[in-house]
Amino acid sequence: MAPPSDHTDRHLQKLAALITQRRVALGLTNKEAGAARCGLSPMTYRKIEGGERVTDTSYAKLEIGYGFRPGACREVLDGADSITLEDGTELIEGGQIRDHVDPARLAEVTPGALTKSASLHAPELTLGQIESIAGGFMEELRRLGVVPKED
Known part of the structure; x- marks a missing residue:
């Protein structure tokens, strides 16, 4: 298997940053709490926040646990700069953008x-x-x- 490119590493790091940001926003103070919320093992969850690749099944569990739209993790790995939550909020590094203002x-x-x-x-x-x-x-x-x- 070929080593990952810098481009892939950047996407993994961006995904890790967005997931960490979401965990903190949800009030989950540690990675174990994030793992539990998503139904993942602590080791798998640490890999995700550490910028390591995991299975698509693990990303799907994380999407459900954190309220991401299905496929959001794959989109970031493919180059997207944000994750869209189920409620339409867009999660970007360092902040959130709401779909609309009431x-x-x-x-x-x-x-x-x-x-x-x-x-x-x-x-x-x-x-x-x-x-x-x-x-x-x-x-x-x-x-x-x-x-x-x-x-």
Whole structure:
């Protein structure tokens, strides 16, 4: 059997990084917990996070355990830069990208987030000034069609 190419090694390392990232995001503090969640032996799981190749069956178990779409591991090994989760979230090295933003939820949480941020970063502003800024910001988001207009 020929030794793996650097290209293949890079893909294995990317897959290992994405899987480690997902384990941590799920609150699994060690590899043994990851193995248990996926129905894998600890040794097989350590190989995966170590960037070693395992069987397609092991990758399939991992996909089920971590909520990846079927074939996601193979896609990374074939050169993809991300893994798509069952809920449509895209897992990239160092972060996640959601398929969509719920405009109603965005409209609900944005004023509070703006108020908190402004009070931390511009403490000289009054609450009235902060609320005015948040109101203007929300009105601009509505005008742009990012969040729904108020009823």
